[in-house]
Amino acid sequence: MEQPDVELERWKQQWHALGGREDLARSLAERVARDGQKIRRELALEVAAAVASTALCVWLLVDSRGKPVVAVACAGVLLFTGVWVTRLLTLKRTSAGAEVAGLDAFIQLTRQRLTDEIKWQTFRRRSLNVMTVLVVPWTVWAFLHRYALYRSHPWLGAAELGLLFGTLIALFFHLPRKLRGLEASLQRFDSLVDDRTLR
Amino acid sequence: MTADLLEQSVPPAQERPEQRLERLLTQHARPLERVAASYARTVAEREDLLQDFALALWLALPGFRGDCSERTFILRIAHNRSVTFLSKRGPKSEAVEEYQESAEASSGANPAIAYERKERGNRLLTATRALPVPHRQVVTLLLEGLSHREIADVLGVTENNVAVRATRARAALRVLLGDEQQKEER
Numbered sequence: 001m002e003q004p005d006v007e008l009e010r011w012k013q014q015w016h017a018l019g020g021r022e023d024l025a026r027s028l029a030e031r032v033a034r035d036g037q038k039i040r041r042e043l044a045l046e047v048a049a050a051v052a053s054t055a056l057c058v059w060l061l062v063d064s065r066g067k068p069v070v071a072v073a074c075a076g077v078l079l080f081t082g083v084w085v086t087r088l089l090t091l092k093r094t095s096a097g098a099e100v101a102g103l104d105a106f107i108q109l110t111r112q113r114l115t116d117e118i119k120w121q122t123f124r125r126r127s128l129n130v131m132t133v134l135v136v137p138w139t140v141w142a143f144l145h146r147y148a149l150y151r152s153h154p155w156l157g158a159a160e161l162g163l164l165f166g167t168l169i170a171l172f173f174h175l176p177r178k179l180r181g182l183e184a185s186l187q188r189f190d191s192l193v194d195d196r197t198l199r
Numbered sequence: 200m201t202a203d204l205l206e207q208s209v210p211p212a213q214e215r216p217e218q219r220l221e222r223l224l225t226q227h228a229r230p231l232e233r234v235a236a237s238y239a240r241t242v243a244e245r246e247d248l249l250q251d252f253a254l255a256l257w258l259a260l261p262g263f264r265g266d267c268s269e270r271t272f273i274l275r276i277a278h279n280r281s282v283t284f285l286s287k288r289g290p291k292s293e294a295v296e297e298y299q300e301s302a303e304a305s306s307g308a309n310p311a312i313a314y315e316r317k318e319r320g321n322r323l324l325t326a327t328r329a330l331p332v333p334h335r336q337v338v339t340l341l342l343e344g345l346s347h348r349e350i351a352d353v354l355g356v357t358e359n360n361v362a363v364r365a366t367r368a369r370a371a372l373r374v375l376l377g378d379e380q381q382k383e384e385r
Contacts, residue, residue: 007369008341014323015342018233025224028253032220110283189286 050081080127114186121179128171139164220257227273230343234274237327237339238281251280267352274343275353278336285332326375334368341365 057074064070139161143150150157214222224231231252232245239245255276263272327338340350347361354361 007373011323011372012342012344015233016229018236018321018324024228024232024249025221028224028228028249029217029221031250032253032257033217110286114286185286 047085050085053077053081076131083123111186111189114182114189118179118182118186121175121182125175125179128168128175132168135164135168216257216260219260220253223256223260223269223273224253227270230270230274231277233343234277234281234339236324237335238284244284248281248284251284252277255280268349271345271349271352274340274345278340278353282332322376323372326372329375330368330371334364334371337361337364338368338372341368 057077060070061074143157143161146157231249235245235248235252239248252273256273259272259276263269267275323342327335327342330338336354337350340353345353347358347365350361350365351358
């Protein structure tokens with residue numbers, strides 16, 4: 001006859017004495033319903049933004065009768081929107097599949113997700129460089145072109161150019177910071193789950 | 200195992216998704232709370248993690264085909280979310296004091312026994328948190344009463360691997376608990 005595992009039974013008894021809030025299930029269910037709505041709202045907002053930017057591009061193209069400068073700008077925006085939507089759908093698919101696999105598969109997926117996110121942030125960083133190379137000469141050209149207007153309305157020049165350069169500078173600070181954070185997360189995650197004593 | 204068969208014999212087909220979620224959370228609130236406590240450092244973190252469990256469960260429920268028991272399914276989700284949680288937060292030594300306030304001892308009417316059990320439970324929780332994640336997962340599932348086979352299902356590893364992890368984890372736990380039993384016997 002098999003000996004009872006006294007030690008494990010004692011630990012189990014101590015373990016089961018922990019926890020047990022009566023209202024936990026109801027409060028969690030309420031929070032899930034609330035958060036579910038929030039997630040759906042955020043998703044709808046991202047899709048709506050993609051649709052709006054596409055519609056704006058189409059309108060600009062029609063309105064300018066296919067002017068080359070507008071066409072190039074719209075192509076850039078549409079390309080970015082396409083990549084954004086693809087990423088959104090891909091992440092959603094991997095998230096949906098992650099919960100039903102085994103834990104080791106889940107660890108792989110989490111690592112993959114972090115790696116994908118790093119690739120995406122690197123892509124955004126490079127896109128910003130390209131955009132800066134294009135935007136700066138264009139700004140100089142626009143400034144010279146609208147010099148008379150800016151001279152008569154200096155606030156307009158300050159607002160337009162300030163907004164543009166402010167956004168660029170903010171992105172130049174924000175994106176590398178985010179990338180560093182993700183790389184640190186991946187490193188931390190790897191060190192956490194990579195227990196060689198188990199192999 | 201009997202509990203699993205009983206769980207599966209309940210027909211969930213007529214339930215609305217919200218009802219099913221609430222039933223599962225009600226049935227498994229305590230194990231979920233303990234899993235959260237073994238990963239989260241503070242009450243606030245534990246609350247967030249519990250919410251994560253519930254949300255993940257809500258998202259994963261439509262995909263549940265009954266190929267394992269509901270308990271196994273829920274614990275798998277809880278441990279998956281906990282790994283994600285740790286990836287965001289990183290491993291640190293954890294204080295257990297905050298858990299003492301909300302932990303409820305289930306030892307009957309005697310408050311002295313209740314207090315003693317709670318204290319021991321908290322020591323066990325502190326020791327569990329100090330284990331490496333793969334060992335911690337196996338130990339918490341063992342303490343929840345899962346068999347090696349069920350743990351292998353939850354973690355997606357072989358039973359042999361579970362046995363190896365369990366032996367090492369229990370040895371580490373013994374050291375961390377400081378041979379409490381021997382002290383008591385003396």
